[in-house]
Every structure is written in C-alpha cells, then in structure tokens.
Amino acid sequence: MDLKNKIALVTGGTKGIGAATAIALARDGANVAIIGRNEDEDARATKKGVESLGRRCEIIVADCGRPAEAARCVQETVAKLGGVDVLVHSAGGPVNGGLFEITPELWSAAFDVHVHAIFHLCRAAIPLMQKKKEGAVILVSSTAGIRGVITNVAYQVAKGALPQFARALAREFANDNIRINCVAPGVIRTRFHANMSEQQKKLNLEQRIPLHREGTPEQVASVIAELIKNDYLTGETFTIDGGLTMRIA
Numbered sequence: 001m002d003l004k005n006k007i008a009l010v011t012g013g014t015k016g017i018g019a020a021t022a023i024a025l026a027r028d029g030a031n032v033a034i035i036g037r038n039e040d041e042d043a044r045a046t047k048k049g050v051e052s053l054g055r056r057c058e059i060i061v062a063d064c065g066r067p068a069e070a071a072r073c074v075q076e077t078v079a080k081l082g083g084v085d086v087l088v089h090s091a092g093g094p095v096n097g098g099l100f101e102i103t104p105e106l107w108s109a110a111f112d113v114h115v116h117a118i119f120h121l122c123r124a125a126i127p128l129m130q131k132k133k134e135g136a137v138i139l140v141s142s143t144a145g146i147r148g149v150i151t152n153v154a155y156q157v158a159k160g161a162l163p164q165f166a167r168a169l170a171r172e173f174a175n176d177n178i179r180i181n182c183v184a185p186g187v188i189r190t191r192f193h194a195n196m197s198e199q200q201k202k203l204n205l206e207q208r209i210p211l212h213r214e215g216t217p218e219q220v221a222s223v224i225a226e227l228i229k230n231d232y233l234t235g236e237t238f239t240i241d242g243g244l245t246m247r248i249a
Helices: 016-027 041-051 067-081 104-132 153-172 198-208 217-229
Strands: 007-011 031-036 057-061 086-089 135-140 178-185 237-240
Touching: 007 016, 007 067, 007 104, 016 031, 016 041, 016 086, 016 217, 031 041, 031 067, 041 057, 057 067, 067 104, 086 104, 104 135, 104 153, 104 178, 135 153, 135 217, 153 178, 178 217, 217 237
Parallel strands: 007 031, 007 086, 031 057, 086 135, 135 178, 178 237
Antiparallel strands: none
16 A cells, blocks of 8 residues: 555554554655544644654544544544545553453453454444555554463453454455554553563563564554555564564573
8 A cells, every 4th residue: 555645543643652653654655643542742742743744643532442432533534634544553551460350340441442442443444445445454462462471361362352353354354455464562662661670671681582672663663554555465463572472482
C-alpha cells in the first residue's frame, strides 16, 4: 500500500509505540487520527510531530474498549479526515496479577482494551475498506502473549488472543485485499516498562535479550509501517524483541 494521502487511525496513538507509529505513517504520507483517553501534552506533542511532516492529525478522545466509543472513533475519523484506510490498534497497558490476585473486574478490563476494542473497531472500519478493495490492519500484541510471564495472566491471555484474531480476519478478508498482521514487541523503552526494577532490567539486558539492549518505539513503528506498505504480507505475527523469544537457554 502506498501511504501517500491515505488515512490511518491509531489507537493508543498519543504516546509510546502508538505515537511513534503515527509519526512514521505521516512520514510516509498518511494523514492520521490518534485515539487517546485524554487530550494531554503527549497527544498534542504527537499531533505537532505529525503536522511538522506536512500531514494532518486529529486527536480523538475516547475509550476504545467500549463498543460505542470504538465505533465513534471510526465515525469521527471519517468525518474529520475522509475515511479509514489503515487501522493500528496499539492501545493497552499493564494488568498485573496472577490467577488469585487479579480481580474479575481487571480481567474483563484487560480484554476490553486489548481484544474487544479491536473487534468493534474492525466491525466499523473494515466495511469502509471493503468498498475500496484495499486496507490494512495492524494489531500490537506482545512477546508476553507468546511466552509465559509470571503474575501477569490477564495481560498474557489478552495479548495472546491478538495473533489468532489477525489470522482469522486475514483469511476472512483476503478476497477484499484487506491485510491483517500483528507485531509482538519485547522490552521496549516506553513508560510501560518504566517501573521495572533495576534488578529486572539487569537480568533482561545481560541474560534474557541476546542483543543486550532494549528496543525503541521507533523500531517497532518502522516494522508496522513496512507491514502496511508490503502488500504481500497477511496473517503474520512479527516479533520485535532483540531475540528474546528465540532463546531456549
């Protein structure tokens, strides 16, 4: 897909991987709607970054984990920018707790933002793509959804659902030339990992990650952009983790 003058909707687009993705897509010529729960300093900084590249950026304040809000995100993107050609679901956050620590409310909330949101976003956005016979959807999963992480059950299971969702939709909409792929970042230098203990950071860099360094949001965003532009890729999940998930010892 040539991104010039295409319209991208990026959930979680006000910070971290989502913000880096919005700017990467703008650099390739797209106009972008960024979805966040607040129009805060981060949102305005991302908007400024997109607009500095000569592209349009709209901030849409919404909780995309709610069905009506997810649909509104798509509707507002169409109203303000003229359509939706690309959908990137990067919204999410940590949900800590093992089986007996996590509450039923937090379990449900994890699925609302990570899984239910993309279900409702796709139901609203894919018909627009079908009309054009072209579209791309990217889901941001995690290496935690591929390999086990202790005391993080809700996050792992929710993120683990996304690669299968991508495969299911990739098969369903291939004849419409709509491609659905997934990325699974590892330890990325974002606020998500900011509260990690120094001991855990040392373990990650010295023993768990073969490249011995964290990734950056920009490195994840560059893969997302390439997955959108390469029109012979669909139904795949790409790990971006410095070799973390390939280790067996």
